[in-house]
Amino acid sequence: MNIEQLFSDRRQAFWNVSIRYIRLMANSGLMAAVLALILIIGLYYQNFLDWLPQDFPVLLVLTILFAYMLTRSPIRTFFQSGDLVYLLPLEAKLDRYTRQAQVYSWTIQSAVFVFVLFLFGPLYIDRLSPEFSHLLMTIAVFLVAKAWNIQAQWAELRSQYVANQWKLKWLRFLINLVFALFVLMVEPLFVLVLLLLMGFLLAFYYRPKMKNHQLKWDQLIELEEQTLNSFYRFANAFTDVPHLKSRVRKRSMLANQWERLHNKSSNTYVYLYGKTFARSGDYFGIFVRLAIVGALLVYATPGEWQWLAVAISVLFTYITGSQLVTIYYHHRTIVWPDLYPVHQHVREQSVQSFVRTLMAAQVFWLTLITGITSMSVAYAMMALFIGLLLVIFYAQVQVPKLFRSTAS
Incomplete structure (x- = not known):
């Protein structure tokens, strides 16, 4: 040595x-998307x-x-x-x-x-x-x-x-x-x-x-x-990092919400990923931070640039989906989920549902802030409509691409 x-x-x-x-x-x-966000911040x-x-x-x-x-x-x-x-x-x-x-x-x-x-x-x-x-x-x-x-x-x-x-x-x-x-x-x-x-x-x-x-x-x-x-947590937001060590937090109030699911096989991965989101040191924190930062940027948008509030709302919705979809890899190094007597298709549908739900929640939250900031129903409805279109596109088109690339 x-x-x-x-x-x-x-x-x-x-x-x-x-x-x-x-x-x-x-x-x-x-x-x-991050570079676009930096450009937007620089503009105003x-x-x-x-x-x-x-x-x-x-x-x-x-x-x-x-x-x-x-x-x-x-x-x-x-x-x-x-x-x-x-x-x-x-x-x-x-x-x-x-x-x-x-x-x-x-x-x-x-x-x-x-x-x-x-x-x-x-x-x-x-x-x-x-x-x-x-x-x-x-x-x-x-x-x-x-x-x-x-x-x-x-x-x-x-x-x-x-x-x-x-x-x-x-x-x-x-x-x-x-x-x-x-x-x-x-x-x-x-x-x-x-x-x-x-x-x-x-x-x-x-x-x-x-x-x-x-x-x-x-x-x-x-x-x-x-x-x-x-x-590695930062890199995991962009690409799969298999050897990432995740921290676990209790968060009983949030984690216990998934205890209300019906006990049937179709909810197996909904329960797993719901608990992972609630207790992981990564995903819940990412979602909350993006919601806060996005809301602050929308709120700080100048009055004559209300279209920018819509763009920021849509951009943060996309970033939310891109970061949270990595939950699909979270249990990759653990053998137990692969032993569940549940078809892989159910697992993929659960991830799609998970991403779609949280992206939609982000859309409604940022739409609310856009409406409060602009005091305009038109801009708020624009942010809601474009955001929901993005949610549907991302969940139905982009997420399946991730599954196919992983399978290959």
């Missing part, structure tokens, strides 16, 4: 798998700025957002469960490995940070500072703070008790909150003082902690698995 090259090898292995999924996502119809960004009230607390909102982004600094270690056996005895020789992990994490998170800052750039220039140079300086200072948070996070993970880790994280959030506030207010003297304070804490508190405490291997492996699972 080459310790010097181990991190690079694991990083390359991860990206080899990721690039394959990214290509599949790029070729999917859902990716085109300026309208959104004009619509936003002058007394809206932009400084407070951006301060909390950037403080959260600074504080949340997960570190990709690419540790695996077998490392408890093979790497644990070599912990003293992993300094280069852990440095590479921190640099890699800083690079990826900095790219995301820069993207978000440029996304809010017009809002920053419009409401906080008209100087573009201030925005560039803000980016540079935040990236320095991000590096500090990465190292602080790595030291905090050495704490033996999770409660202590959370206390340190909340303390770091408060520091980031004050820091982000002064940065956005363009107060260079206070920013410099806080940077010196961060350097002091790093040198005299965090660095000793890294030297005096061992790695918590179980927690680091668990965090790495959670990060991988987050990526």
Whole structure:
């Protein structure tokens, strides 16, 4: 085992798998829908700025957002469960490995940070500072703070008790909150003082902690698995990810609704997929998030662009179907559903019914929001009519294509 090259090898292995999924996502119809959504948002960004009230607390909102982004600094270690056996005895020789992990994490998170800052750039220039140079300086200072948070996070993970880790994280959030506030207010003297304070804490508190405490291997492996699972859940919205580990939640009130089904063979998969939707950590959350985000975008549509509310309503209905249809693969690695004495055709009809019902629910919800926003029955009926046509087309044409491609 080459310790010097181990991190690079694991990083390359991860990206080899990721690039394959990214290509599949790029070729999917859902990716085109997401790109269309981004285009729609870009079209009325300026309208959104004009619509936003002058007394809206932009400084407070951006301060909390950037403080959260600074504080949340997960570190990709690419540790695996077998490392408890093979790497644990070599912990003293992993300094280069852990440095590479921190640099890699800083690079990826900095790219995301820069993207978000440029996304809010017009809002920053419009409401906080008209100087573009201030925005560039803000980016540079935040990236320095991000590096500090990465190292602080790595030291905090050495704490033996999770409660202590959370206390340190909340303390770091408060520091980031004050820091982000002064940065956005363009107060260079206070920013410099806080940077010196961060350097002091790093040198005299965090660095000793890294030297005096061992790695918590179980927690680091668990965090790495959670990060991988987050990526696979995202990819699963576009294509099948067989090795996705799903989280299960109780949600008794929702899950118990399927207990009312009649006990007959035609309801076997209706019951199975209904319970899966209710208790899975993915599908119910996806449906709710799409309903909320779609409603917010429809509500924020400018008055003279009411046709855009209809387009957003239809687009989010399509995205809902595209993401929820992946429930068909959910039990693919489990043998029991294949042993049910029920014909495959019943299973496919259950998935069609499931997708059709939830897409229709999304149509009615977004139609209601469209009607409230536009105060026009005509636009609301247009959103309802086009949305229901899409539901019928998707359930009767697109979903069977999925079954045929899986069978082949």
